Amino acid sequence: MNPRLLFGAALCFGLVAPPPLLRAQDDIAALEKEYQTAVASFQAKLAELRTAGKSREEIAAFGQANNPAKDFVARFQAGAKAHAGQDAAIPYLLWLGQNAARAVAMSAAGGAPGAAPSIADEAWVTLLRDHAASDQIGRAVQTVGRMGRTLGGEKVRSMLTSVIEKNPNEAIVMEARFARASTVLGDEEASAEAREMAKADFEAVKASKSPLAARAEGQIFILENLQIGMTAPDIEANDLDGVAFKLSDYRGKVVVLDFWGDW
Amino acid sequence: MYPHERSLVKRLADKPFALIGVNSDKDLEKLKPRLSEEQITWRSFWNGPEGTGGPISKRWGVTGWPTIYVMDHKGVIRAKGVRGEAMDKAVDLLLSEMEKEQSGAKKGE
Structure with missing residues (x-):
């Protein structure tokens, strides 16, 4: 039935x-x-x-x-x-x-632009x-965390801060801290304070039991090495013919590094 | 994607410019005939047999393909995630910046 x-x-x-x-x-x-x-x-x-x-x-x-x-x-x-x-x-x-x-x-x-x-x-x-204090807020936290470009990094960070401050659920707080810190990575206008807060957030997630702990470690490397204005970390690996070379071999040239795949 | 990159490489053949790939295909033998078919002349690192899970893309935090980083002649990251015309513009700007800097240095000698 x-x-x-x-x-x-x-x-x-x-x-x-x-x-x-x-x-x-x-x-x-x-x-x-x-x-x-x-x-x-x-x-x-x-x-x-x-x-x-x-x-x-x-x-x-x-x-x-x-x-x-x-x-x-x-x-x-x-x-x-x-x-x-x-x-x-x-x-x-x-x-x-x-x-x-x-x-x-x-x-x-014909609809009013901006209204939507x-x-x-x-x-x-x-x-x-x-x-902010609900244990049902996880999905919203993840989605908003990816919306720095549309909503503005600073706004997204302050929205996530209210979850971090008010939510009693440790897993959700870690998710929100990871999301808040990640907005800084794509945000050239992020302030020095925001960057420091991001470092602290990633460190806290890394030290926690969150399933995001391993990813947080990678994010710290990105935050400290792969931001605009930083010297790119070197790459040492083989080319497609098996010949080893380095990214730094091309110092003195403007370089486009293109992560690609034939699919 | 290939046609745009082919034309960029061709246009800047005489400039201090290099397009370097990080290829994330798992199977190199399958890829090799595609290189000549698509006239992919630029050099690429290989991300290894794990493909998109390989060590270079992992370290560089790459989660989507293609991902672009643009470095100036000193190796400093100057742009990220630029595609198409935006990528061309970023490269042209850095080339002219480099030329200015070098002609300035010559005058100073």
């Missing part, structure tokens, strides 16, 4: 009260599925118009009028609001952070501010 049906029947008889988080996840799964279906049928319609040889203007106009994204953004926002401050809001905010920018950008050239990214940015800010 369908377990959902069984659960539903049990609910009718007042036997089980749904745990709030579980129910919220059910709702969001249904909402996400509904969104995927709507996007698929919308894209199919666009493809039909193209096959029918409609003009680019006509197709764009149809896209603007019919894109489902905006409605869904509003629905996910409503979900986040309904559960504001509770763990149940987290998956709604994650969806908004990951999809709002793309969803609304897709909906049109701000919805997504706001979702990330809310997530890390209101849910």
